Amino acid sequence: MSYYASGADDELTKRENGTAFSRFFFHPRVMRPISKVDPSTTILGIQSSLPIFVSAAGLAKLGHPLGEANITRGAGRTGIIQMVSSASSLSVTQIAEARVSPSQPLFFQLYKHKDNKIAEGRRDVRAPFELEDQDARRSRIARKAAQDMPQVEEDAEDKSVNMDGTIGNSLHSMDTDMTFKETVPWLRSVTKLPIVIKGVQCVADAVLAAEAGVDGILLSNHGGRQLDYSLPPLEVLYRIRKQRPDVFDKLEGNLHRRWNVLKALCLGATAVGLGRVFMYANSAYGEAGVVQAVRIMQREITLGMRLLGVTSVKEMVPEMVERVDWQPTLARL
Numbered sequence: 001m002s003y004y005a006s007g008a009d010d011e012l013t014k015r016e017n018g019t020a021f022s023r024f025f026f027h028p029r030v031m032r033p034i035s036k037v038d039p040s041t042t043i044l045g046i047q048s049s050l051p052i053f054v055s056a057a058g059l060a061k062l063g064h065p066l067g068e069a070n071i072t073r074g075a076g077r078t079g080i081i082q083m084v085s086s087a088s089s090l091s092v093t094q095i096a097e098a099r100v101s102p103s104q105p106l107f108f109q110l111y112k113h114k115d116n117k118i119a120e121g122r123r124d125v126r127a128p129f130e131l132e133d134q135d136a137r138r139s140r141i142a143r144k145a146a147q148d149m150p151q152v153e154e155d156a157e158d159k160s161v162n163m164d165g166t167i168g169n170s171l172h173s174m175d176t177d178m179t180f181k182e183t184v185p186w187l188r189s190v191t192k193l194p195i196v197i198k199g200v201q202c203v204a205d206a207v208l209a210a211e212a213g214v215d216g217i218l219l220s221n222h223g224g225r226q227l228d229y230s231l232p233p234l235e236v237l238y239r240i241r242k243q244r245p246d247v248f249d250k251l252e253g254n255l256h257r258r259w260n261v262l263k264a265l266c267l268g269a270t271a272v273g274l275g276r277v278f279m280y281a282n283s284a285y286g287e288a289g290v291v292q293a294v295r296i297m298q299r300e301i302t303l304g305m306r307l308l309g310v311t312s313v314k315e316m317v318p319e320m321v322e323r324v325d326w327q328p329t330l331a332r333l
């Protein structure tokens with residue numbers, strides 16, 4: 001539970017990710033026909049029953065023994081798309097096998113290996129759903145190698161401070177020298193899949209991503225789990241809309257956060273990715289919980305659209321929201 005719930009440092013960004021939505025007010029329209037509301041949309045050209053998707057979150061087995069498979073089935077049954085984390089507790093093959101039908105789409109979040117050759121060799125970049133259980137084999141080999149290694153005495157400081165958290169050792173193989181100029185063309189050369197940069201947190205990087213020719217960006221501060229005091233994605237979205245609206249012509253923009261999905265859609269997001277909601281739902285009620293979470297959001301989004309005076313996702317436009325420069329009083333977050 002602590003692993004799912006926690007944020008970085010003082011958790012200020014984690015809290016603000018939610019509070020930010022309270023500064024955006026609606027301009028709902030009236031006297032419009034709203035008896036038939038259709039909340040479906042497409043994300044990267046793929047049909048989705050709602051303008052939301054499951055955002056990548058690692059280690060679903062911490063909450064439920066069936067892990068990510070529950071989320072896959074829940075997403076499949078409700079027609080939304082699941083983004084599979086590189087740090088999943090099941091292999092990509094196992095997750096692909098849990099799909100309710102072979103045509104159920106999955107997105108794949110890639111933590112790129114620092115060695116391009118190894119990264120290129122990962123068949124999941126090219127054909128994620130044909131991946132053999134090579135990750136599991138690799139970790140078995142790595143565990144065995146670690147057991148066989150002579151024990152090295154760590155210094156006292158290393159012993160007392162674990163900087164890596166629960167994901168631990170996998171961090172050490174990640175590419176920490178990625179650039180828009182080199183990594184995006186490299187990825188393009190090894191996959192035909194659409195490419196989305198996840199973790200964009202300022203206008204300048206949104207512009208660079210568009211110039212690098214990716215298909216989309218995901219505005220995200222990792223659920224407030226990385227750099228505390230990074231801006232809430234909604235505020236970044238608002239700034240892109242104000243300063244560089246041309247970015248929206250070049251790529252799809254998504255961001256995170258749940259209840260106020262409609263505000264993000266009005267500001268130009270294609271869809272909103274949700275992380276913890278599905279981890280909690282899975283932990284408490286498994287597949288049924290995931291389905292129920294989607295149903296609740298479906299009710300709220302449909303009702304919200306009706307109250308806003310729109311019948312389709314594309315009717316939501318920036319003029320329907322206003323950002324205030326004062327902080328409304330929040331009874332409870």
Ligand SMILES: Cc1cc2nc3c(=O)[nH]c(=O)nc-3n(C[C@H](O)[C@H](O)[C@H](O)COP(=O)(O)O)c2cc1C
Binds near residue numbers: 055257
């Ligand atoms: C427990 C947990 C694990 C996560 N693991 C990953 C991950 O493996 N890869 C990734 O790209 N994002 C990861 N994220 C970030 C989520 O994709 C997403 O940005 C964040 O959860 C959205 O905020 P929300 O949880 O408040 O909806 C994780 C988030 C949480 C809470």
